[in-house]
Amino acid sequence: xxxxRGHQVAYNAxxxxxxxxxxIVAFDLTNQxxxxxQLHPMALQGKAAVGVDQVSVVADTGYANGAHGKQ
Numbered sequence: 001x002x003x004x005r006g007h008q009v010a011y012n013a014x015x016x017x018x019x020x021x022x023x024i025v026a027f028d029l030t031n032q033x034x035x036x037x038q039l040h041p042m043a044l045q046g047k048a049a050v051g052v053d054q055v056s057v058v059a060d061t062g063y064a065n066g067a068h069g070k071q
Contacts, residue, residue, distance in 0.1 A: 016046030025049040
C-alpha cells in the first residue's frame with residue numbers, strides 16, 4: 001500500500017455493523033490506500049449477511065464516490 005512513507009506492507013480494514021445489535025456482520029481487508037471504492041461492496045456484504053432487501057448506510061467523507069452513492 002502506498003503510504004506517506006512510501007510503499008509499505010499494510011492493509012485497510014473495512015467492516016459493516018448491524019446498528020440495532022452493534023455487531024459486526026461483514027468485514028474485508030484491502031491493500032488500497034483509501035476507501036473510495038469500498039462503500040458499495042461493504043454495503044452488499046452487510047445486506048447479504050443480515051438477509052434483507054435494503055440497507056441504510058452511514059459513512060464518513062473518506063468514502064465519497066458519486067458512482068457508489070447512486071447505487
